[in-house]
Amino acid sequence: MSGPLILAVESSCDETAIAVVEGGRRILSNVVASQTALHAATGGIVPEVAARAHLRWIVPVLDEALAGAGVSVPDVDAVAVTYGPGLAGSLLVGINFAKTLAYVHDKPLVGVNHLEGHLYAAWLLDPGEAERGAPVFPLVALIVSGGHTFLVEMRDHLTYRLLGQTVDDAAGEAFDKVGRLLGLPYPGGPAIQGAAENATRHDAVFPRAWLGDTYDFSFSGLKTAARRTVDEARVAAGLPVGLALEAGADARLPEATTAELAWGFQDSVVDVLATKTIRAAEEVDARTIVLGGGVAANAALRARIAAEAEARSLLLNVPRPGLCTDNGAMIGAAAAWRFEAGDLASLDLDARPSLPLARREPVTR
Amino acid sequence: MTGDGAATNGRRPWVLGIDTATSRVVVAAAAPEGTFLGATTWEAGYRHGEQLLPAIGRLHGELNLRRSRITAIVVGTGPGAFTGLRVGIATAKALAHSLGRPIIGVSSAEALIAAATDRATPPERVVLLLPAGASDRIVVRPGQAPELLPGGSDPDLAEDEVLVAVDLEGRAPPDASARGTRARDGLATSLMRLGTERLAAGEEDDLARLVPDYVTLPRGVKAASGEVAWSRDHR
Ligand SMILES: [Zn+2]
Numbered sequence: 001m002s003g004p005l006i007l008a009v010e011s012s013c014d015e016t017a018i019a020v021v022e023g024g025r026r027i028l029s030n031v032v033a034s035q036t037a038l039h040a041a042t043g044g045i046v047p048e049v050a051a052r053a054h055l056r057w058i059v060p061v062l063d064e065a066l067a068g069a070g071v072s073v074p075d076v077d078a079v080a081v082t083y084g085p086g087l088a089g090s091l092l093v094g095i096n097f098a099k100t101l102a103y104v105h106d107k108p109l110v111g112v113n114h115l116e117g118h119l120y121a122a123w124l125l126d127p128g129e130a131e132r133g134a135p136v137f138p139l140v141a142l143i144v145s146g147g148h149t150f151l152v153e154m155r156d157h158l159t160y161r162l163l164g165q166t167v168d169d170a171a172g173e174a175f176d177k178v179g180r181l182l183g184l185p186y187p188g189g190p191a192i193q194g195a196a197e198n199a200t201r202h203d204a205v206f207p208r209a210w211l212g213d214t215y216d217f218s219f220s221g222l223k224t225a226a227r228r229t230v231d232e233a234r235v236a237a238g239l240p241v242g243l244a245l246e247a248g249a250d251a252r253l254p255e256a257t258t259a260e261l262a263w264g265f266q267d268s269v270v271d272v273l274a275t276k277t278i279r280a281a282e283e284v285d286a287r288t289i290v291l292g293g294g295v296a297a298n299a300a301l302r303a304r305i306a307a308e309a310e311a312r313s314l315l316l317n318v319p320r321p322g323l324c325t326d327n328g329a330m331i332g333a334a335a336a337w338r339f340e341a342g343d344l345a346s347l348d349l350d351a352r353p354s355l356p357l358a359r360r361e362p363v364t365r
Numbered sequence: 366m367t368g369d370g371a372a373t374n375g376r377r378p379w380v381l382g383i384d385t386a387t388s389r390v391v392v393a394a395a396a397p398e399g400t401f402l403g404a405t406t407w408e409a410g411y412r413h414g415e416q417l418l419p420a421i422g423r424l425h426g427e428l429n430l431r432r433s434r435i436t437a438i439v440v441g442t443g444p445g446a447f448t449g450l451r452v453g454i455a456t457a458k459a460l461a462h463s464l465g466r467p468i469i470g471v472s473s474a475e476a477l478i479a480a481a482t483d484r485a486t487p488p489e490r491v492v493l494l495l496p497a498g499a500s501d502r503i504v505v506r507p508g509q510a511p512e513l514l515p516g517g518s519d520p521d522l523a524e525d526e527v528l529v530a531v532d533l534e535g536r537a538p539p540d541a542s543a544r545g546t547r548a549r550d551g552l553a554t555s556l557m558r559l560g561t562e563r564l565a566a567g568e569e570d571d572l573a574r575l576v577p578d579y580v581t582l583p584r585g586v587k588a589a590s591g592e593v594a595w596s597r598d599h600r
Contacts (some may be wrong), residue, residue: 033594055458060573088448089448093451094455098459101463347419348415350412
């Protein structure tokens with residue numbers, strides 16, 4: 001395999017991740033220290049705690065990534081780092097760490113947009129994985145996680161057109177919130193999927209925010225509706241509502257009810273995400289659909305989009321779950337294209353917490 | 366820029382120091398046995414991260430020192446500005462890792478207290494006051510754990526104690542702030558003195574575990590401890 005050997009650092013949210021990637025595709029190592037367990041106690045990410053954990057884990061993660069790839073920093077062609085969007089304090093740790101590695105070892109520095117990284121996860125090959133075709137342009141990518149929910153069109157490398165995005169909460173946040181309402185553990189995504197798999201009636205109906213013909217998303221109304229529905233179910237079951245919801249396992253709804261509500265909520269989110277993705281793919285004549293972000297690990301979403309893509313002869317590329325959530329390898333993949341394009345960062349690279357992926361243009365074709 | 370760097374011949378070993386805990390960033394150099402060689406300092410603003418590496422390069426260039434001759438990295442660990450500490454410690458860790466040199470964390474508060482100490486004011490009489498967000502303050506006495514002073518309350522001073530207020534202009538008595546400014550001006554030399562003393566004693570910190578000293582935790586957080594889950598991703 002040819003192409004640049006990139007050491008990539010990702011610390012935009014609550015994973016401290018470093019990878020070594022060759023040629024924008026082949027993973028040599030990909031190490032992630034995830035703070036999920038650390039944040040479970042508080043029910044979510046606390047920026048100060050996240051930044052401190054990045055400082056605590058970044059050196060061991062680097063050592064592990066270098067050892068796993070069998071390389072040392074002088075062997076790589078460039079050092080890449082996520083510089084936004086994300087939590088400012090978390091981004092700063094990775095950026096200053098990566099900049100200093102590049103500075104001392106005299107390597108080019110590549111700044112990567114975190115969202116672009118999620119798109120490039122679709123190009124990655126695991127160590128030892130057989131070669132397979134790269135995603136075919138034009139493509140439409142749906143990236144959904146606790147931090148992002150957006151649809152983007154790519155007609156070529158490093159070329160993005162934002163089709164739509166959430167106007168309020170990210171889909172993953174809604175999963176966390178509704179998971180909490182149902183007394184399920186954090187993070188909510190896997191917990192809700194697990195509970196929903198036990199549903200038998202499939203008759204719980206939650207609202208869908210279509211927002212007209214746009215490709216935008218909204219989940220705040222769904223959260224409010226979920227709260228109301230959960231409260232009603234609790235009253236019906238003779239359980240306290242409101243603040244008492246946090247009270248613990250004894251006060252939880254019967255498992256069958258939890259399963260139906262989890263299914264109904266998940267069905268609403270999946271329906272909106274899948275419908276808009278397929279419609280966008282048709283409208284821009286995409287040949288490939290790419291899924292990414294932590295919520296792309298959701299089995300119901302994968303199954304629904306796979307079925308609809310197959311019916312339309314669209315290629316579907318869904319990275320395995322470990323590459324859908326935040327990781328360094330995806331940053332290394334995107335960085336290879338930036339590096340080849342000569343798009344290098346200077347040592348005054350700073351965090352851009354609100355870095356946009358692409359300008360928004362009306363969808364007319 | 367201060368110091369006697371002109372005397373160096375480019376091959377002398379040296380210790381690099383960084384402190385980003387106060388509103389004035391410090392990058393300093395000292396000989397391993399403690400002789401102070403020079404420092405550059407500047408008002409941090411909100412952009413520590415953009416200026417730190419270029420400043421390190423300028424400092425050793427002007428002092429005729431070589432990066433390859435660094436024998437240890439000394440870094441101020443706070444307490445202090447969250448953003449600055451992240452930038453400073455992330456940079457110091459990558460430097461220590463890349464150069465394969467030990468890292469030595471020095472409490473920025475201890476260094477400020479040392480800088481505020483003189484014949485008339487021994488360290489045991491110094492009470493350091495630091496900002497903690499927009500309204501709270503932190504009280505540090507030598508050898509004691511820092512305490513949070515909620516907004517609206519004032520430190521309880523013994524008769525012979527001397528208040529030194531750093532980065533608290535308008536939020537502390539003017540004489541305390543004046544002493545604080547002097548202490549901050551002396552931070553580079555006291556940081557390097559404390560750091561090289563630890564180095565001479567054969568001490569160093571664990572590169573992985575060194576983290577900033579936070580006195581306060583965000584609302585709703587009971588402990589800063591906790592583990593993360595590792596994935597080496599061998600599938
Ligand atoms: Zn992400």
